Amino acid sequence: MVMLDGIPINAAPDYDQAEGWLVTAEVAVATINEFxxxxxxxQAALRRESEIGPRQPYEPLAPRTAGGDQALI
Structure with a gap:
């Protein structure tokens, strides 16, 4: 039975104690699988990066000018 601060959360006459352990095991397995x-x-991304080289950092383009020092906005 699951208890919170001494109060039974899922008390029932036909409560199966294994159910709580199964739910806990399911959460642990799901967490490990996600990891x-x-x-x-x-690892696949690192392998691809090592094959093609690292990505170049993004450099913003310089503003367009109208033949002079004024930027087109």
Whole structure:
């Protein structure tokens, strides 16, 4: 039975104690699977980056001018 501050949360006559453990295990497995998915994605990105080289930083373009020092806005 799950209790919060000594108060039973899911008290029922036919409560199966294994249910709480199964839910906890499901959350742990889902968290581990999400971590593995993200690690695989990052490793694949690092492999691609090492094959093609690092991305160049973005450099904004200079403002267009109208033949002089005045910028077109």
């Amino acid at each position: 593995r998915r993200q690690v695989s994605k990052r």
